Amino acid sequence: MRKFLLFLALCAMLTPAYGQLAVNLNIKRRMHLLNEPVLATVSITNNSGREIMLDDSDAGQWFSFTIVNQGRNILPRNPDYAVAPLPLKPGETMKRTVNLTDLYALSEYGTHKIRANIYFPPLNKFFASNPELIELAEGSVLWKQTVGVPDGAVEAARTFSLLTLDHDDGRYLYARIVGQDDDVVYGCYALGRLVDGMKPEMQFDSANNLWILQLSGQRTYLLTRLGVGGEFLAQTTYTSAKSKPFLRKLSNGTLQIVGAYRQDPVAAQQSGPAPKLSDRPPALR
Numbered sequence: 001m002r003k004f005l006l007f008l009a010l011c012a013m014l015t016p017a018y019g020q021l022a023v024n025l026n027i028k029r030r031m032h033l034l035n036e037p038v039l040a041t042v043s044i045t046n047n048s049g050r051e052i053m054l055d056d057s058d059a060g061q062w063f064s065f066t067i068v069n070q071g072r073n074i075l076p077r078n079p080d081y082a083v084a085p086l087p088l089k090p091g092e093t094m095k096r097t098v099n100l101t102d103l104y105a106l107s108e109y110g111t112h113k114i115r116a117n118i119y120f121p122p123l124n125k126f127f128a129s130n131p132e133l134i135e136l137a138e139g140s141v142l143w144k145q146t147v148g149v150p151d152g153a154v155e156a157a158r159t160f161s162l163l164t165l166d167h168d169d170g171r172y173l174y175a176r177i178v179g180q181d182d183d184v185v186y187g188c189y190a191l192g193r194l195v196d197g198m199k200p201e202m203q204f205d206s207a208n209n210l211w212i213l214q215l216s217g218q219r220t221y222l223l224t225r226l227g228v229g230g231e232f233l234a235q236t237t238y239t240s241a242k243s244k245p246f247l248r249k250l251s252n253g254t255l256q257i258v259g260a261y262r263q264d265p266v267a268a269q270q271s272g273p274a275p276k277l278s279d280r281p282p283a284l285r
Contacts, residue, residue: 020048025116025129033165033174034109034136035188038100040065042116042129046088055085055121062086062119063096066128067104069112074104109136139163139174142199146180147208149228158186158228160210162202164194171196173214177230186230192222201246206253209233213247213257221245223257237263 022045032038042063046052054062063083067074081103088094100106100114116129142162149156157180164171173194177187193216194200200214208228216222219240225233238245238260245259 020123021045021118021120021127022047023116023118023127023129025114025132027114027132027134029167030133031135031137031165031167033139033163033176033188033190034107035101035176035185036174036190037102037188038106038134039097040100040114040116040132041095041097042118043093043095044086044088044118045093046090048122049090051087051089052120052122053085053087054118056083057119057121059119059124059126062121064117064119065100065104066115066117067100067106067112068114069108069110074106074112076104077102106136109138111135137165139165142173143202145202145204147204147228150207155181157181158208158230160202160226162200162212169193173200173212175210175212175224175226177226177228187226187232189224189226189232191224191235192216203247203249203255205249205255211247211255213245220263221257221260239263 022043024043026041026043027038044054056062061081061083062085064076086094106112112134114132114134117126118129119126140163142164144159144161146157146159149158159178159180161176161178163174163176165174166172171194173191175187175189175191176185178185191212191214195215195217198215200212202213203211205211210226210228212222212224212226214222214224216237221238221240222235223238224235227233238257240260243259245257247255248258249255
């Protein structure tokens with residue numbers, strides 16, 4: 001806690017991102033649904049002309065963020081988190097991507113101004129990145145259903161919601177999984193672009209995992225599977241033959257897609273499907 005208080009005292013002394021260290025912050029999208037991962041990539045370039053070691057000190061963590069919403073600082077979930085030291089050779093640039101939703105209590109709607117702060121030990125000062133603005137908003141609820149957790153307690157239940165949110169390049173489909181009794185958000189994911197007027201198909205398998213089939217482009221469909229515990233299980237791109245594909249439950253309780261064939265993985269990657277849970281970087285500890 002002492003480190004964090006000292007860090008707050010030094011916030012006014014933050015140095016712009018030039019000189020000994022060059023710090024750049026990039027967040028790809030401005031608009032985010034509340035609770036979804038906010039992925040921030042920080043680039044750090046060593047312009048000191050010598051090898052340096054970025055490490056925590058009494059001044060605070062060497063890698064941190066300043067997040068302000070309506071004039072109020074958003075605090076980290078764990079103010080005493082530790083970050084592994086980072087050696088940098090002269091002229092070397094390193095990038096780190098973190099999920100700010102895991103690290104900071106991003107629980108309010110509205111515009112958030114974000115900067116990355118990198119502590120430079122030789123000068124005993126922080127270098128700040130360029131500011132990035134993000135909007136945390138609530139989407140429009142398209143569908144909602146509560147189901148039990150087969151392997152959990154009798155009263156354990158999860159509420160699955162599908163929501164839509166408009167971005168600059170179109171309307172996107174989201175899924176959120178919330179505990180019915182504890183209100184814990186077990187997962188919140190952007191599933192990809194949704195064609196206007198085409199409602200997705202949703203079905204649960206025998207394990208109460210949710211399967212979602214959505215039209216994302218011309219004859220192109222995304223099939224997403226979400227676990228009852230909030231896990232992002234898989235997302236696959238399919239191409240329809242002629243008619244609209246649909247989901248069919250098999251005798252063993254699982255589901256299959258009918259009327260479409262799986263797209264080549266390379267082509268699917270180029271088409272830009274939504275990020276999977278496995279794409280999320282680990283949180284700092």
